[in-house]
Amino acid sequence: MTTKDEDEIQELDRVTIRFAGDSGDGMQLAGLQFTNTSALFGNDVSTMPDYPAEIRAPTGSLPGVSAFQVSFSSYEIYTPGDEPDVLVAMNPAALKTNLPDLAKGGTLVVNADEFNETNLRKAAYEDNPLEGDQLAAYRVIKVPITSMNARALKDSGLSPQQIDRSRNSFALGIMFWLYERPMEPTLHWFEEKFAKNPAVAKANATTLKAGYNFGETAELFPDHYRVRKANLPPGRYRNITGNQATALGFLTASRLAKRPLLYASYPITPASDILEELAKFKRFGVKTFQAEDELAAIGAAIGAAFGGALGLTGTSGPGLALKSEAIGLAVMTELPIVIIDVQRAGPSTGMPTKNEQGDLLQAMFGRNGESPVAIVAPATPGDCFNMAIEAIRIATRHMVPTIFLSDGYLGSGSEPWIIPSLDDLESFEVTSPTDAETFEPYARDKETLVRPWAVPGTPGLEHRIGGLEKSDTTGLISYDPENHMRMVAYRQQKVERIADDIPELTVLGKPEGALLVLGWGSTYGAIISAVQRAQSSGLSVSAAHLRYLNPFPRNLGDVLARFDKVLIPELNLGQLRMLIRARFLVDAIGLNRVTGRPLKIREVEEQIYKLVQQKAVSVA
Amino acid sequence: MTTKDEDEIQELDRVTIRFAGDSGDGMQLAGLQFTNTSALFGNDVSTMPDYPAEIRAPTGSLPGVSAFQVSFSSYEIYTPGDEPDVLVAMNPAALKTNLPDLAKGGTLVVNADEFNETNLRKAAYEDNPLEGDQLAAYRVIKVPITSMNARALKDSGLSPQQIDRSRNSFALGIMFWLYERPMEPTLHWFEEKFAKNPAVAKANATTLKAGYNFGETAELFPDHYRVRKANLPPGRYRNITGNQATALGFLTASRLAKRPLLYASYPITPASDILEELAKFKRFGVKTFQAEDELAAIGAAIGAAFGGALGLTGTSGPGLALKSEAIGLAVMTELPIVIIDVQRAGPSTGMPTKNEQGDLLQAMFGRNGESPVAIVAPATPGDCFNMAIEAIRIATRHMVPTIFLSDGYLGSGSEPWIIPSLDDLESFEVTSPTDAETFEPYARDKETLVRPWAVPGTPGLEHRIGGLEKSDTTGLISYDPENHMRMVAYRQQKVERIADDIPELTVLGKPEGALLVLGWGSTYGAIISAVQRAQSSGLSVSAAHLRYLNPFPRNLGDVLARFDKVLIPELNLGQLRMLIRARFLVDAIGLNRVTGRPLKIREVEEQIYKLVQQKAVSVA
Amino acid sequence: MTSVAPDPLPVLARKDFVSDQEVRWCPGCGDYSILAQTQKLMPELGIPRENIVFISGIGCNSRLPYYMNTYGFHSIHGRAPTIATGLKLARPDLSIWVITGDGDGLSIGGNHLLHIIRRNVDVVIVLFNNRIYGLTKGQYSPTSEQGKITKTSPLGAIDYPINALSFALGAGATFVARSLDIDVHHLIATLERAAHHKGTSFVEVYQNCNVFNDGAFIEFADKAVRPDRTISLEQGKPIIFGKEQNRGIRLNGTTPEIVELGNGVDESDLLVHDESRPDRTVASILTRMEYPEYPVPMGVFRAVERPTYNELLEGQIEEARSREGEGDLEALFAQGDTWVVD
């Protein structure tokens, strides 16, 4: 998909760059600036940061490597790219840990200055990879970034240490030149960010330009590239991470439901951002509570919900495990709390900064007794906003604890997001009874089986709830066998009937065919991209993505029935697959990657080709 | 099945009696004495207590009723009976709560003295049920037990209160006469039990005999009954409850594995007995630790296992929820702990004294990430002994946390148990490495994938474990993507391969046919009885009972494939059914009762007839 | 569902706080008295019934909310303080009471108790201390004496007990008091003080479990010996006790001593009780006076003012609003770099 143009400018549809360096090298900043610039320029973008687990591992060490991947394109994209086309490696450790991901034939920009003996030893390189044939498969561009940056800034008045700290801007400058990006937004950003320290702002500006000029002047690069604007839906955009979108979504839900929000949480990677984000919104009346642990956090959410507020708690997998018992209490008391789980790689502490979809079955079943909850899962960073609102809508309309299953990849990844207008968002009524004459705490709506949300402070509605089995209608304690059977069934059916209140599952592609690729959560991008590619090669394959996991959309069975085969890619050993097989007795096939990394388009594509071999039908 | 004999003695195959009265009425004692006497006499027996949830609800109140059901027979039985043939009701509240269960045409022995205005009001009776037609469907025997007991003891020197407290012995005396039981064992027991208080011992003896004589003399009973000895497997027997058998089983496992046992637990109904039982066994070297909560209890078990001891913890459903996170740690560190879950009715606090099989999916999936554990489930009270040993054997041989799924019905129900001889029990070797040269903490056995259990105190084997992902073989921390995938797979396969080390599933009845009734846990008795009855009516039905739930016995798929239909009765909404459907894509049918009560033979029978209608085949 | 204009505040009586649920503790249980005093106190507080919430964990004690005709929440074991915290933060207008036990509050729930107290969330906590697990039928609890024989300690408990009030003071409690189930006047007065305190009020009530731990407190709490074996703390007064009011407590350095009045010892030598001492040392010394070495102090040990967590949180919201203005959601949506695609 490359077209050569007269000016030594190659036109590309999509490029993926990974900036990799030491934690101290500012790779996240460089990546973000590249992202924002590309987005402002009009590309579609998608990003994925990759932090080390250690706070600050020793400089130059392998565990200290920090990376940021950005994919930008002239068409709509859904993932930050399977593998980078360009890798910027600021030191040997960064090269070592990231090279395996670089596309064969890809471009490698290395900071040659850092390939000294000490650093090579820290990265456990026996020989200098820049010498010899090790990198023959790549286009290697060696740039003495450290020294060129130092030269550019020799008159800046900054200390050598400070000077070194702007090497990332030099590297960014090179990339800007290589992909024809404007420098202005970044120059502007330097001014704002370092307002208190104009010398630093200036130094970064200087070296950014130096890098840019170096790209233009040096003959290291045979040509440079152009990625045209994407044809995106019109609107005002910003770049947003999933965790930001989650925070904004719940804040907005509180506005739409006209109920105050209490967010109670205990910090845990990769969910902490949400607490940190919401803590900034005090002027919106949001209350945040950093609890002593996860049990206390959900307890507080339940207390808030009992008080008529939106009780929200958030955590990651190990914290969800700790909340299990209390979620059961919310099931029994039928209070509308929402539990955010930003999943990470498990089991146990696992790999806290890595990604996985390992908590679906925990969310479904991780409680004693028959204890159904509603579950939703956003598909993209921006979709976290929508599904947060949906989670609150479902919880409050159906008086049911609702689990919001995000993951680390969604949470820290970003994409352009059309800034919504409040008027476009539907507000939903949440009512509480006030009539003492007719009030019964466990009287149920005939249609939805929902009990009333009676709130302290309402005269005449004084009542008691708790974790013991309730008597139908009155809510008093009951050990009656048939009452228990009835209540168990009510709780189950209440959740099942939510299916009437959520959208049907839409199929991307033809409504029937040889293969349906069914996914959920953050694998959306990889699946859609793979299916679109396969479709454009004429394969009879469609995709469907579940954003509602309990209950399933009401037409799911019908959708499944119209395909010969069903493939379920998941970042676990087959959790959705198990639910689908059990429910629909469909021999769904799994594509299961549990590596801590996001799913790749190619992995899905390969499976599609395996399953729909030779079966290609012509597309009319 | 009744044969009249010359002496007005009717011969019966099986009788079920329920003693019901106020919590203070000593119904449990009366029931137990009847049980022991019947067992000593040679009947097969099966029992079920039914305590109120309150410690001591107000005398005479409905929630204060306590009951004990015993079934005894001349053939092997597996349940305490679907419904009592005889109900002894010591007051109106006992009548009210228990009458619905009495078989139509059954015998009702009531303490007529207690049907006074106060008691009737407490039991919310508008009219005295002993007057009028309310009880027309039963054979009602009104006995003024209170006054007759008082008369019998007027010279006992006891206070009126003390005298009233032996009413249960009077009632027991009547039952002894009615079913031709010897009084000696009970008289002997009074002497022992009240050794410090001979006046009380004597009073109980006196009134027991008075009751017996009343039965003989009064013409209230048209005849009395005989239930002949059962033809049980030979051996020395005792009566044992499931919780007792559990405690003995783990104690024995410790002997067989030659590893000391630490039982760490936090009290919770219905699991507390096990802690109380094991606490008595200090002379066996068992250590018990009443922890501050369930999280601490499992932590202590993990610590003990790290130290090379058998780390055991026990709880009920809500406590299992609290242990979730730590079970994940045991999965990751591959330490052999055993977690007992004596299930009770949920969700949440639910109905603590009632029964359910609601925790199977929690046991399977209630943790973050892919976190497989082994699961076993005893089928009868006595089987708790065997499966406890199996749990330890599996945990230690496969270095895997193992969940022992009992339930309240098993735990407090009892049955005759052939006292084993230690020589008949196979000991199993549990080894720990000592060779520093070859030791690697996460080197795996090729066959079983099991890692070595290296124990502190062993020189040269110093190593570190924890909840972060481990590097294959070395056990060092690893964030490597492919290593994670491999380790996730190892942990999963390690559990799957336990299937090679457990017995195949046996089928009761023909190995193929129209219907297989597949069960697990405490429904065993009801299922077996129902299937045997259906078989003897010529139906093509067999039964199979899973005592190993993860992994399943290796032949389960084959077994399922040989039947047209599969019925899975469970005391939940279909948890095993879901696993079976997902795994084998078999359209298994559920029989799901979630009432807090044990399954009834009749309920299973009815389903069998529905599913194998008219299809009866002749039995050769 | 038509809402009517509220009547003028009705005058409530005890019976208005009695729910329609039959009380189901063992006959003779100390819980009855605590319930009765609590119900009696409620009308005195002048708080509309609908603004009162009782939250409990699990245990015999934790059944109390069912018997109060207020809003109530019988939650899960040990977690009542967390629910109370969430409710208070969401609804600072409510009067919130936490009912807990020695097991619920000090065993499984110890951490939450610690943290609610240190945060000084404005709730009343009543801990029913019967030194046993009642509901689960008689295992030892964290307040059981060492050596106590129970179902789970057939050879005697080997845990060293927790002193609930020392624990509360250690957590920084602003209000700490102790009372006795059977001393009904003292009990209601103590609960009333707790109700009026702003911040976390922690009240331990010695409660007899006549089924599993009968007479746990009888040696000093029995009416006949109570004046000699307990102290009724009174604000601003020297600490005097005894049927004859002839004995007192003096501090020798930091060690309390029992002294006889007379023979050169007079009231001025005695420790003067002051609940409001900013430092908690003296209160702490008092909490560690245990029978039989000392008479057992009853009453309010400490009552000081410190901003509550809920106030501080509301304060931050107001501050943020006054500084940055009411939040504008759409502006927030559009924060940072934005661009337009048309």
Place this chain on the structure above:
Amino acid sequence: MTSVAPDPLPVLARKDFVSDQEVRWCPGCGDYSILAQTQKLMPELGIPRENIVFISGIGCNSRLPYYMNTYGFHSIHGRAPTIATGLKLARPDLSIWVITGDGDGLSIGGNHLLHIIRRNVDVVIVLFNNRIYGLTKGQYSPTSEQGKITKTSPLGAIDYPINALSFALGAGATFVARSLDIDVHHLIATLERAAHHKGTSFVEVYQNCNVFNDGAFIEFADKAVRPDRTISLEQGKPIIFGKEQNRGIRLNGTTPEIVELGNGVDESDLLVHDESRPDRTVASILTRMEYPEYPVPMGVFRAVERPTYNELLEGQIEEARSREGEGDLEALFAQGDTWVVD
């Protein structure tokens, strides 16, 4: 897998306790020093390396076991004391060290810390107090000052902080001490004392997190001001401090006062430090002396003897055995009424 006769006990050196794992704290982190002192101390203890176990929870601090060439367990957040308890009960022969942090030990793990201390399980607990959550990148912790601005408290923390040592004393700790990451001699001496104490030894170490809470202790811990702003507690000695050793602490009633020596005030007026006071009051007063009001006491606050939980448990087993004889399993199987079917 042949087991060999053990060599005569080798003399170990610090390097024998250094594992092959690369240390991964931030450069400049106070954890390095605590690790170094711990490694240095180990050979002094004369305990075979294989009999030492380090158990930690989660946090930066909790990485320490990886760096010790002993047995180690990096467990889950807050639960290290429970694992240590189980291990000690199963294996009383081992020397067990618990490594925890202000978040791990006092937030999520507060209850376990309370209970292991009150039971007096014989382990050493070292709490790295950096007054911040390090590993999760800078949220406030239960020891953060009120008003502290962090990621989760952009307007300042509103929690009232926990004093770790007061907490430990309140839990009935038999050994309580405090030291400082950068005061290496004091630190190793303190850890050594803790190692030799029988029962739960609780040591708080002020630890600088130079990334998220740099300089948290610098105001009094900086070498230049340390003599004037801290106290080095010494057993049996009057409490004197200051570069010139010219100031001391006197108790006025129960309130500590700073006094200048001279002008009629001499050492005999001062509080004499006695770690072994049976009553914890004075130790408690010392733990609550905080900068800038007071100089900060460092060293051993309390060291008293009380039977350990593990000893008591072993004792009960021996007692049961000597009274009832070794358990006979088959006799136990056949307990109660039995009958024979032939």
